[in-house]
Amino acid sequence: MSRHLSASTASAAAAAGRSLLGWRLGVPLILALLVAALAALPALAPYFYIFVGTEILIMGLFAASFNLIFGYTGMLSFGHAAFFGMGAYTTALLLLHFQVPLVWALLASMVTSALLAAVIGFFSVRLGEVYFAMLTLAFGMMVYAVAHQWRSFTNGSDGITGFLLRDFGLGLDLQLADPAVYYRVVLVIVVIAAAVLYLITRSSFGLILRAISENPERVAFCGVDVRRHRLAAFVIAGAFAGLAGALFAPFNRVANPDLLHWSQSAEPVLMTILGGAGYFLGPFFGAAVFVLLETWITSFTERWMLVLGIVLALLVMFFRRGVLGTLLDRMLSR
Amino acid sequence: MQSFIAALLNSLDIAMLLFIIAVGLNIIFGVLNIINFAHGGLYMLGAYFTYALVARLDLPFWPSLLLAPLAVAAVAVVIERLVLRRVYGRHVTDSLLLTFALLLIIDESVRMIWGSGIHTVRPPEILRGNISFAGVSYPSYSLFVIVAGVVLLAALWLLFNRTRIGRIVRAAAIDRDMAQTVGINVPLVVTGVFAFGAWLAAVGGVVAAPMRAIDPGMGDRIIIESFIVVVIGGLGSFPGALLGALVLGLIHGFGGRYLPEINLVLPYIGMALVLLLRPQGLLGRGAPA
């Protein structure tokens, strides 16, 4: 009798199941090929593209960390740059004053960014998503203002410069000053970080996050303390944004307040919307499109952010699932 | 005592300016359920339009006070009809994203048209001097801002509590569907409210033009400050906007004078305290959205 009621739902399920099967087999293969291609990039592409590739990887990680709270938990943060910048400053200061091996600077950056996220998150996840958006923007700009004004520590608007990359640590002998080597280091770290993030999204915790993004109230009535889970997601996202910022500082050769500004927070938002918040790789895809577009557009106009704003508005109005999302939706529905 | 009075007067002109901005933000939120991230951008447009009219076209200040806000309201009508209208009924995230995109667009357009430098507008002749008050010399323009704020406050209160338009808007704020069924043209009200909120932001921009630096960062600064105001006062609350503006004004006026080294983070500390003790804001009602 239950089958009689659900004939239509059952056939829809079967159709979705078939295309998902092909999907499960294809994805690991495509990903392996992609990573192999990325690893081979320095040998194949012109020098310039090593820089582009490094930036795409770092920004992709930044956007993916943002998407843990946006796409998976349903909270739109306009202050994610605070953690990116925190990571960049931490690494820059540690390299400048203590000449620590890079790997320890990266880990320390994750810790400081996570702590900052714990403080900002504590106040921001208490209320609904409207408040969350406002508060993350406001607190993010507080961090920006502090970096600007606390000259003795942050060197004001000039930021931290003149720090050098020495060794990587862990006994590895790497010539980090060589952009191709740094690119490969970034690639390995970003792949590991992405794998960890992916695992989190697939875990029980990740399931709860997805449920929260859809219907926080129902989750609460299942006995879950929604606020604590939102905060945990926010802190994890902050830590990975900090890692991205930490990788960015040596690449950028400067950690300055620009990295903390709200317009920096706009970037992962746009990348994620561009690629599609519904897929784990959406933000990475969006970062690639974003950085390539930026490289191209800034060659003939300074007003790249204007283009960015218009693209964001159009995507939200007409392509809410993003470029990758829309493509995949088409493929899956066929 | 004199420095106390000076700090108090300083607080009040900032507070009045913040009130004008925050109340517009609140009115839009009340009816559209949107937090308008571009509100600071509209404020900035008000200031730049004034600059264009006064410093470039050599118009006097007073007609600019009328013209610039109307021009911004017209921009707002276009924004609401062409952009925001498309995401009503969707998840609240989409409207947040859209107004955020508008913030980027307005910010960059201003940089493109007027450059990144600082511009200034001189106050109208009659308000250029100082007025002595209880032994304190005070710029008459700041006094004008305080008076203008109080007049606007009274006018808004009358508008929303004593007129038919006010009743219609409040009906639409409480329940759009219900308002529609009793014959209110809700889409028109929504456009009108958004334009009115933008008009208020622009009035703030015009008023601020002779007092604060006109630069492309002014919109960012004011939007953060008005967020702090509405969080402190209570999102959507009219008296809350006033109280929040006064609190933040006092923090600025006295913090700048007595605690200059942490002046910058004081507003955030105030906001954090309110969030801890009364998350819905000092005058906010019920569960916050």
Add this chain to the structure above:
Amino acid sequence: MSEPLLSARDLRKTFGGVHAVDGVSLEIRPREMVALIGPNGAGKTTFYNMLSGRMKPSSGRVYFRGRDVTGLPPHAISRLGISRSFQINNIFGELTVRQNVEVALTALHRRTFRMFRPASRDRELLDEADAVLERLGLVELADTRAGVLSYGDKRLLEIAIVLATRPTMVLLDEPTAGMTPEETRRVTRLIRGLAETGEYTFLITEHDMDVVFDLAERIVVMHRGRLLAEGTAEEIRSNRAVREAYLGEEESA
């Protein structure tokens, strides 16, 4: 007479001067099946919201197993063993049917902070989810996205989520609302089956009087925020005040 499992004492809720619930006291004994009925706007949903922690009462207290639970947040109340369904479907449409139940089970077993093991490898939990779905006849739809379920199946899934939290006190808010007569019979049978296991205590609001008279041992009638009458099906059927409350409602509607 056994100790009450759930008791509300003089609960009140006021919204801007209007008394939505105006001094309601109610005791529910273990394994009872109580129906709460009343015309629209009688305050039933507000009453539910106060019992389940969605709203804080303006005054009055709620006790569960003798413990004061007034004003506790929903997740705390759920953990104590009070679980509720909603009048409108309140499921996770983007998740699969099994995942919907997994959410509740993950919470039940306190595994919501497990971050580094795929949820799909938690065999034990998946089996438990399937057992719950089996009970409701949904197991064949386990891998279907919940959003595409038929209306009736969504209502059933809602009940599955409630049961997965292993409640002792179940609050159902109009479980058959919007269902076809056939679906209604199915749900009624299901609820009776659950009641017969002796694991649950039920409080049900319902508009369908056939369902109410069919299921409930005791019926409580609310009207304008107050309790109007209380008794067996027979007593309620013949109660004048109840008839007038309903008739009055129909005349004015």
